[in-house]
Amino acid sequence: MSGHGDPIPMMSQRGPGLAGEAHVPGDKSISHRSLILGAMAVGETVIEGLLEGQDVLDTAKAMRAFGADVTDHGGGRWSVHGVGVGGFAEPDGVIDCGNSGTGVRLIMGAMATSPIAVTFTGDASLCSRPMGRVTDPLALFGARAEGREGGRLPMTITGATDPMPVRYTVPVPSAQVKSAVLLAGLNAPGKTVVIEQEATRDHTERMLAGFGAEIVVEETAEGRVITLTGQPELAPQHITVPRDPSSAAFPVCAALIAEGSDVLVPNIGLNPTRAGLFETLREMGADLTYENPREEGGEPVADLRARYSPDMKGIEVPPARAASMIDEYPVLSVVAAFADGPTVMRGVKELRVKESDRIDAMAQGLRAAGVEVEEGEDWWIVHGRGQGNVPGGATVESRLDHRIAMSFLVMGLATNAAMRVDDGGPIATSFPVFEPLMTGLGASVARA
Numbered sequence: 001m002s003g004h005g006d007p008i009p010m011m012s013q014r015g016p017g018l019a020g021e022a023h024v025p026g027d028k029s030i031s032h033r034s035l036i037l038g039a040m041a042v043g044e045t046v047i048e049g050l051l052e053g054q055d056v057l058d059t060a061k062a063m064r065a066f067g068a069d070v071t072d073h074g075g076g077r078w079s080v081h082g083v084g085v086g087g088f089a090e091p092d093g094v095i096d097c098g099n100s101g102t103g104v105r106l107i108m109g110a111m112a113t114s115p116i117a118v119t120f121t122g123d124a125s126l127c128s129r130p131m132g133r134v135t136d137p138l139a140l141f142g143a144r145a146e147g148r149e150g151g152r153l154p155m156t157i158t159g160a161t162d163p164m165p166v167r168y169t170v171p172v173p174s175a176q177v178k179s180a181v182l183l184a185g186l187n188a189p190g191k192t193v194v195i196e197q198e199a200t201r202d203h204t205e206r207m208l209a210g211f212g213a214e215i216v217v218e219e220t221a222e223g224r225v226i227t228l229t230g231q232p233e234l235a236p237q238h239i240t241v242p243r244d245p246s247s248a249a250f251p252v253c254a255a256l257i258a259e260g261s262d263v264l265v266p267n268i269g270l271n272p273t274r275a276g277l278f279e280t281l282r283e284m285g286a287d288l289t290y291e292n293p294r295e296e297g298g299e300p301v302a303d304l305r306a307r308y309s310p311d312m313k314g315i316e317v318p319p320a321r322a323a324s325m326i327d328e329y330p331v332l333s334v335v336a337a338f339a340d341g342p343t344v345m346r347g348v349k350e351l352r353v354k355e356s357d358r359i360d361a362m363a364q365g366l367r368a369a370g371v372e373v374e375e376g377e378d379w380w381i382v383h384g385r386g387q388g389n390v391p392g393g394a395t396v397e398s399r400l401d402h403r404i405a406m407s408f409l410v411m412g413l414a415t416n417a418a419m420r421v422d423d424g425g426p427i428a429t430s431f432p433v434f435e436p437l438m439t440g441l442g443a444s445v446a447r448a
């Protein structure tokens, strides 16, 4: 199990409101995939705007351990000299994916059809998360996994020597599982078919097509059927990473709840498989607009403008939207506390197996801040108190979970008394510039 530095206690409190432009970093999902597919291509892939958060840096390190040449040119520009599909070398040491579920699961898929044995580990959070959801389908290709009970890290995967293509229906709505199977399918001869009943983020499919793989996506009565032809030669790409909507969520939600705010968050990727939060906020009555909508690098992009919205109402979030905003429920629950009436969130069992059990982590912190929350295994309800009526004044545990830490720091910008988190360290996994970005907008967020 890898370590984590000394805790960084942080606090936030109400101030004059947020103003200005918030330039959030590159998309985490797309950054991981750029490095992994770059490492599986032949030749030099150039990546602009890579997220330099710890999760992605751990994936870069792993790609080097497999033999790819990964170089940081500064200013977010990186290059990867790939080793080709099936060209991964057996790493000398353990692959430590830190806090990153996406990193470990995608890399397991990428190596599972090569004849190498790889031991994976991570921090205490990652070592508590389920890996069976990935190792089960990888076993169908012929890979073997040996780990701790319950399919937990540390775990050694021995890749298939004679991989077979598979047909697999993903049993949980998970882009990580879908992607692991597709990446494994790259080095299996013939057609690998993945079926998902609920559409999840489709960055892997889009990027595989961009690298020249033969990939067909069909909407059928069975679900979304993705067919990948194995053993292509992937052509290196020039990738510009759009800015992360999951990071944009924090300054956007802060502006909606902090009195007097008016914030512009430019160049945000609005792929429909990711933009569910913004639709939900608009349905709640948020003053949130998409300015200058356009297409960049095959992804829809717009500038988001968020203004203080004192009259938001609680709503029932459509469960069908869950996958498109799965990482945004923690910060949505904060906004819901400032809306009038209940916000009902159903069909969200996956929240219990993220970096923390996010329903439990948010429910406990919200209650400590004076907000009533009800919960069940796959649902929760936040009873909004309305703007100006949220007490706050609590210290909450971030549980090695960046989104929990950032959500409560956003909350403290509008509660009657300051909010504190015991450890803001995990924020560096996805949003290393969170603190200067927020203070640059005038928010009172600080180490405490």
Ligand SMILES: O=C(O)C1=C[C@@H](OP(=O)(O)O)[C@@H](O)[C@H](O)C1
Binding pocket: 028, 029, 030, 101, 102, 173, 174, 175, 176, 177, 179, 201, 326, 327, 350
């Ligand atoms: O594929 C990805 O990049 C991700 C998929 C989601 O996880 P699941 O696949 O577990 O839902 C999401 O929560 C995670 O932050 C990133």
Ligand SMILES: C=C(OP(=O)(O)O)C(=O)O
Binding pocket: 099, 100, 101, 102, 103, 327, 354, 355, 403, 430
């Ligand atoms: C769930 C998340 O990431 P991962 O699964 O990659 O750890 C997240 O970033 O919210």
